[in-house]
Amino acid sequence: MADSALIADTATPEQRAFMFPxxxxxxxxxxxxxxxxxxxxxxxVPIQPGDRSAPVLVVKSGRLHVLRIAGDGDERLIVVHGxxxxxxxxxxxxxxxxxxxVRVAEAGEAIELTREQLLSLVQNDTEIGDIITRGYIYRRxxxxxxxxxxxxxxxxxxxxSTLRVKEFLSRNGHPYQYVDLDTEKDVEAILDRLHVSSRDxxxxxxxxxxxxxxxxxxxxxxxxxxxxxxxxxxxxxxxIVGGGPAGLAAAVYGASEGLDVLVVExxxxxxxxxxxxxxxxxxxFPTGISGAELTTRAFTQxxxxxxxxxxxxxxxxxxxxxxxxxxxINGDVLVPTRTIILAMGAQxxxxxxxxLTRFTGTGVYFNATPMEASLCGGEEVIIVGGGNSAGxxxxxxxxxxxxxxxxxxxxxxxxxxxxxLIRRIEDSGSIDVHTGTEIVALEGTNHLEAVRWRxxxxxxxxxxxxxxxxxxxxxVPNTGWLGGCIALDDKGFxxxxxxxxxxxxxxxxxxxxxxxxxxxxxLPSVFAVGDVRSGSMKRVASAVGEGSTAISLVHQALAG
Ligand SMILES: Cc1cc2nc3c(=O)[nH]c(=O)nc-3n(C[C@H](O)[C@H](O)[C@H](O)COP(=O)(O)OP(=O)(O)OC[C@H]3O[C@@H](n4cnc5c(N)ncnc54)[C@H](O)[C@@H]3O)c2cc1C
Numbered sequence: 001m002a003d004s005a006l007i008a009d010t011a012t013p014e015q016r017a018f019m020f021p022x023x024x025x026x027x028x029x030x031x032x033x034x035x036x037x038x039x040x041x042x043x044x045v046p047i048q049p050g051d052r053s054a055p056v057l058v059v060k061s062g063r064l065h066v067l068r069i070a071g072d073g074d075e076r077l078i079v080v081h082g083x084x085x086x087x088x089x090x091x092x093x094x095x096x097x098x099x100x101x102v103r104v105a106e107a108g109e110a111i112e113l114t115r116e117q118l119l120s121l122v123q124n125d126t127e128i129g130d131i132i133t134r135g136y137i138y139r140r141x142x143x144x145x146x147x148x149x150x151x152x153x154x155x156x157x158x159x160x161s162t163l164r165v166k167e168f169l170s171r172n173g174h175p176y177q178y179v180d181l182d183t184e185k186d187v188e189a190i191l192d193r194l195h196v197s198s199r200d201x202x203x204x205x206x207x208x209x210x211x212x213x214x215x216x217x218x219x220x221x222x223x224x225x226x227x228x229x230x231x232x233x234x235x236x237x238x239x240i241v242g243g244g245p246a247g248l249a250a251a252v253y254g255a256s257e258g259l260d261v262l263v264v265e266x267x268x269x270x271x272x273x274x275x276x277x278x279x280x281x282x283x284x285f286p287t288g289i290s291g292a293e294l295t296t297r298a299f300t301q302x303x304x305x306x307x308x309x310x311x312x313x314x315x316x317x318x319x320x321x322x323x324x325x326x327x328x329i330n331g332d333v334l335v336p337t338r339t340i341i342l343a344m345g346a347q348x349x350x351x352x353x354x355x356l357t358r359f360t361g362t363g364v365y366f367n368a369t370p371m372e373a374s375l376c377g378g379e380e381v382i383i384v385g386g387g388n389s390a391g392x393x394x395x396x397x398x399x400x401x402x403x404x405x406x407x408x409x410x411x412x413x414x415x416x417x418x419x420x421l422i423r424r425i426e427d428s429g430s431i432d433v434h435t436g437t438e439i440v441a442l443e444g445t446n447h448l449e450a451v452r453w454r455x456x457x458x459x460x461x462x463x464x465x466x467x468x469x470x471x472x473x474x475x476v477p478n479t480g481w482l483g484g485c486i487a488l489d490d491k492g493f494x495x496x497x498x499x500x501x502x503x504x505x506x507x508x509x510x511x512x513x514x515x516x517x518x519x520x521x522x523l524p525s526v527f528a529v530g531d532v533r534s535g536s537m538k539r540v541a542s543a544v545g546e547g548s549t550a551i552s553l554v555h556q557a558l559a560g
Pocket of ligand 1: 241242243244245246247264265266267268269270271272273274275276277278279280281282313314315316343344345346347368388389390392478481529530531532537538539540541543
């Protein structure tokens with residue numbers, strides 16, 4: 001096992017073994033067939049933080065030090081790699097820049113692999129592929145848990161954007177160090193040193209060099225080089241729009257079957273499922289799995305097979321008049337592609353309440369993950385909605401908050417929520433359900449302070465001093481950007497296969513004598529899967545099933 005400092009100090013022996021395995025001599029020889037042997041000279045620095053094409057080094061002899069560059073510019077040793085150990089972490093699979101410096105501490109030899117050679121090794125040698133992939137995932141988890149990174153975030157929980165930035169970094173699995181300005185003593189001195197003011201919060205220091213003031217998710221992705229290895233001008237076999245369960249499933253199947261796959265994701269991989277605290281009805285996970293874990297695994301799996309995932313770049317329009325189609329992403333970039341899978345899912349409806357935008361992130365939330373739960377500890381919360389996501393959120397939050405009130409417009413939960421969730425709510429001593437009730441007002445100054453709701457049957461209104469509301473009120477599809485290219489149903493979901501009428505096809509000038517395939521839209525070779533598809537089940541399993549099935553249709557379209 002590698003002689004490691006710091007990063008593995010808090011890990012269990014099993015985690016350490018996964019994180020820093022030692023390859024056998026025979027395994028090292030197999031690795032060597034994919035790369036080249038290079039000398040390691042003491043003092044050399046083969047990898048620097050920010051390197052866009054950092055190699056993986058598998059140590060044959062000698063010793064490497066992995067060093068984190070601290071905020072003060074000092075180097076901190078976090079790992080020592082000896083013979084049989086290898087450098088890198090999940091960013092090697094993702095094609096993102098290196099986070100740490102690697103210095104040769106003791107001369108010797110290593111096998112050097114480029115990212116392409118690493119992917120080829122991982123895809124073709126299952127035994128070594130598993131060892132490396134598992135090691136990388138465990139290393140990334142340790143970096144995230146310990147906040148060892150090239151990013152420092154200065155934020156305040158009174159500022160909605162802080163929550164957004166924390167969520168964006170977490171859902172992209174990017175480690176960061178958080179400085180809480182609400183509790184930090186020398187706030188003014190810190191801000192002065194950075195030449196920023198409290199109005200600029202959150203502040204993100206990217207690689208110790210760039211200071212971003214209240215950055216957008218796109219700016220963060222750009223600064224951290226999330227998309228550096230992606231050539232957006234390249235003609236793709238398939239562009240998948242949306243990186244939720246449906247899009248990631250399509251990416252895994254497509255890439256593993258040799259297609260050139262690009263996923264375009266407007267925010268972070270995982271979609272709605274990534275916001276789920278515990279999915280208990282997905283096949284194969286009898287004790288449930290958090291949505292974040294499920295989708296992080298899927299994201300790594302897609303990248304292991306070579307799918308590229310463009311982060312924080314939403315599709316904004318579709319050029320459908322000629323082939324290859326072109327998907328326009330933020331800015332003026334047009335990505336040409338032979339086929340498209342639409343997997344944009346849906347997002348919670350925003351009830352027409354005054355102040356909703358003002359309090360989003362400062363008392364009003366659209367996700368119920370551990371991050372939001374940590375803001376509400378010991379307080380009373382409201383959940384608006386009667387579906388499974390509302391039920392899950394209630395059960396999850398009831399473990400840490402004082403009381404949960406669920407507001408449902410309907411007369412019962414029976415027709416909208418799974419039985420197992422209703423039973424848990426009934427068994428919980430801290431969840432109350434208010435049927436026939438709707439929220440009518442949000443009040444407060446800097447943070448939500450009170451909520452008013454109305455009993456629809458009597459018209460009676462009550463105001464309660466409450467600081468946290470979770471909105472989980474039905475979903476609307478993310479199809480606004482499709483323009484007139486694709487036939488939609490009356491709620492805006494994409495119509496496919498048998499749901500398309502002769503009129504839909506005539507209006508969109510369907511050019512072919514054949515009928516659209518199942519999951520094919522009114523535009524040939526463009527498919528829709530998962531929650532965005534009209535008539536779909538709106539479940540993780542069905543989204544995954546549809547995403548993977550669509551790949552067989554893509555093969556047919558490419559062959560036709
Ligand atoms: C809190 C919660 C709990 C849930 N619990 C369960 C459960 O226990 N079991 C279950 O089976 N289901 C559950 N669901 C439902 C399940 O998560 C969804 O059915 C599933 O995520 C749908 O997957 P999808 O890939 O079709 O869409 P989504 O998950 O919605 O993903 C779509 C993705 O597309 C991206 N996108 C949108 N527009 C664009 C654009 N223009 N360009 C690029 N990207 C775009 C979005 O950012 C998003 O990442 C839950 C949902 C929620 C919200």
